[in-house]
Amino acid sequence: MHRLGFALPRNSMSRPLLRSIPELRILIYSSQSTAKAAAGTWTKRCITTTSTSSFTGTSAQIEPTNAPPPSSSASVGTQPDPFPTEAARIAAASVQIPQSKRLPPRLPTPAPVPLKPLSESVRELLPALRAQHSHYVTVHIHGFPYLVTMGDQLRLPARIPGVVPGDVLRLNRVSILGSRDYTLKGSPFIDERFYECRATVIGIEAEPMRVEVKKKQRCRRKTTVRNKMRFTVLRISELKIRTVEDIEADAAAAAKSS
Amino acid sequence: MPIKAIPKISKGQNGLGAFILQCRKLDFHYCDWAGSSVGMNGFIKSVLPKFAAQSPQVEITVSPRPKRHPHIIGHYVNGKQKAICVKNMEPLEILKKAEILRNASGEKNKRVLKAVTSRNPSVRGIWSPYHGKPLVV
Numbered sequence: 001m002h003r004l005g006f007a008l009p010r011n012s013m014s015r016p017l018l019r020s021i022p023e024l025r026i027l028i029y030s031s032q033s034t035a036k037a038a039a040g041t042w043t044k045r046c047i048t049t050t051s052t053s054s055f056t057g058t059s060a061q062i063e064p065t066n067a068p069p070p071s072s073s074a075s076v077g078t079q080p081d082p083f084p085t086e087a088a089r090i091a092a093a094s095v096q097i098p099q100s101k102r103l104p105p106r107l108p109t110p111a112p113v114p115l116k117p118l119s120e121s122v123r124e125l126l127p128a129l130r131a132q133h134s135h136y137v138t139v140h141i142h143g144f145p146y147l148v149t150m151g152d153q154l155r156l157p158a159r160i161p162g163v164v165p166g167d168v169l170r171l172n173r174v175s176i177l178g179s180r181d182y183t184l185k186g187s188p189f190i191d192e193r194f195y196e197c198r199a200t201v202i203g204i205e206a207e208p209m210r211v212e213v214k215k216k217q218r219c220r221r222k223t224t225v226r227n228k229m230r231f232t233v234l235r236i237s238e239l240k241i242r243t244v245e246d247i248e249a250d251a252a253a254a255a256k257s258s
Numbered sequence: 259m260p261i262k263a264i265p266k267i268s269k270g271q272n273g274l275g276a277f278i279l280q281c282r283k284l285d286f287h288y289c290d291w292a293g294s295s296v297g298m299n300g301f302i303k304s305v306l307p308k309f310a311a312q313s314p315q316v317e318i319t320v321s322p323r324p325k326r327h328p329h330i331i332g333h334y335v336n337g338k339q340k341a342i343c344v345k346n347m348e349p350l351e352i353l354k355k356a357e358i359l360r361n362a363s364g365e366k367n368k369r370v371l372k373a374v375t376s377r378n379p380s381v382r383g384i385w386s387p388y389h390g391k392p393l394v395v
Binding site for chain 1: 271272273274275277279280305308309312350353358360361362363365367368369370373374375376377378379381382383
């Protein structure tokens with residue numbers, strides 16, 4: 001069975017010849033993608049990464065290192081696989097910033113951080129905080145703080161690579177957890193065992209095209225710069241504060257297993 | 259007098275409970291004669307089946323539109339449409355445009371300066387001069 005309806009001596013055809021026919025160029029790209037797993041569905045999955053970004057606190061269900069990076073197996077230039085598997089998406093999403101621009105690397109946190117002993121004020125007031133009827137949280141995504149409540153729509157200032165609408169992100173950098181009368185502040189972040197905060201990616205929106213015309217006086221030459229930014233839009237779908245007993249039980253279980 | 263319930267209109271918050279992709283249909287129009295549609299023809303033959311398999315929520319139709327440039331038209335849940343002309347594009351470029359249409363909502367592109375859009379009343383309440391810590395002069 002062949003897509004073009006006739007047998008093609010692919011091995012005997014030279015690469016320049018393959019590339020010269022636009023339809024056949026697809027055969028070069030697809031020969032790499034068939035080597036990898038078939039394309040997966042992307043409705044309503046939960047992705048967890050061990051990246052240093054603010055998306056998850058739990059350990060990865062899919063090991064990023066096992067997924068081959070697209071560029072290593074590509075035989076034609078640097079074309080990435082247009083239909084990456086979920087593992088490949090996670091691997092690609094977790095390594096975005098070139099090494100030279102990075103701050104000193106922080107290792108991802110698959111090993112749980114030991115829980116600091118809870119202070120008296122936390123033990124006494126966390127149940128009161130939980131009991132109040134509405135809560136807000138200040139989540140940090142790529143370092144930027146956003147004060148959100150449950151059900152809010154959050155438009156990030158850029159497009160996050162590696163996510164598609166329907167993905168559920170677990171936010172693990174929270175600096176303030178509050179209600180009407182009580183506020184829990186982390187220094188700088190609250191321990192991840194205190195809460196569960198999830199956001200669903202609901203779309204990738206764009207802004208109207210920005211057109212900047214650059215022209216100097218008494219010079220007829222003009223340069224036009226066009227730019228259209230894309231933004232990932234999230235919906236905060238879950239915001240749960242856990243009890244003191246659950247937090248300590250979690251920490252004890254983690255300490256026992258490590 | 260009989261007690262009446264206060265009417266409350268439910269407000270849609272996509273993603274809060276269930277998530278529904280806003281793009282419900284994508285039309286791919288191609289032409290067998292036009293040179294600008296060569297990339298689109300290649301896309302339909304080789305890339306579109308995989309794209310369609312990855313997007314099971316989206317209805318995908320392929321139809322010829324003779325003597326015209328190739329287009330992708332997205333139909334959205336709010337009843338609006340977005341069209342992108344993909345003349346003279348390579349199959350992978352057309353895939354990018356198809357993904358843009360699939361991931362978008364039907365709303366017109368607009369600049370949004372505030373990151374957070376919320377319908378909930380403020381958690382800490384509106385400031386009042388009679389409550390809280392008094393200002394000591």
